[in-house]
Amino acid sequence: MSHNLYTSETPDDVKNAKGIHLVTQNTPNGQAVQIFLEELKDAYGLEWTTTLINISTNVQKSDWFLRLDPNGRIPILIDNTQSPPFTVHETSAELFYLLKFADKQDKFGFTNDLERNQALQWTFFWHGSGAPYQGQVNHFSRAAPEKIPYAITRFKNETLRVYGVLEIHLSGKYTGEPREYLAGHGKGKYSVADIKTWPWVKGWERTGFTKEEVSAFPHLLKWIDRIAERPAVQRGIGDAYVQS
Ligand SMILES: N[C@@H](CCC(=O)N[C@@H](CS)C(=O)NCC(=O)O)C(=O)O
16 A cells, blocks of 8 residues: 555655654654664664654644554654555554564563563553553643643542552562563563653653652652663653754
């Protein structure tokens, strides 16, 4: 169906891209894929191109965009090395696509099936139970035209609850063995599960939580700092992804 992928409205940098192309904005969902691409650059020298859009203009609902992602949301990954070019939407699916096709040595994934399943569990956990809740806190406390205390409280409490789940896991409360990363045997290994989760959780203050509220999650706070030190992570949320 590649003949239907691009139209005269599709921006030139999207339709003329040759390799892996990312359409993104520097939001937590965009940052997850931005970070992984930067990690793959450091690990393998991966090259890709990027188009930055501004979702406040609703460009993501235009026909050229919906052809690439019927869900009308960023980020989108387009792999022009496939024939026909292959599109991927949903951050977690994009991370697992890159893991399969660009991380040949599973540096950010696992060869062991049980560890690989752990990476899936924690990626799904954040995709299904973290991002939607924290996203709704952001929406109801910042974007909604009227402030609805029930909605703000409900989604804040749910977000704190899922932070608590991560804290239980990282602290080793029930295993006796604290972890450094979400998936993998022992202390775990930095993987796509962390890359999916980190861009959201690191934004707790911006979402409106207080230092007192997050002080209940000391292992989670250390995990945030541990990952923040990675050069690829810093680049993946950095100036290159800020629209001028
Ligand atoms: N489940 C999707 C969510 C993507 C998403 O919500 N993206 C937001 C930005 S963080 C977006 O494009 N919002 C624009 C809109 O809703 O029109 C994913 O994980 O990729």
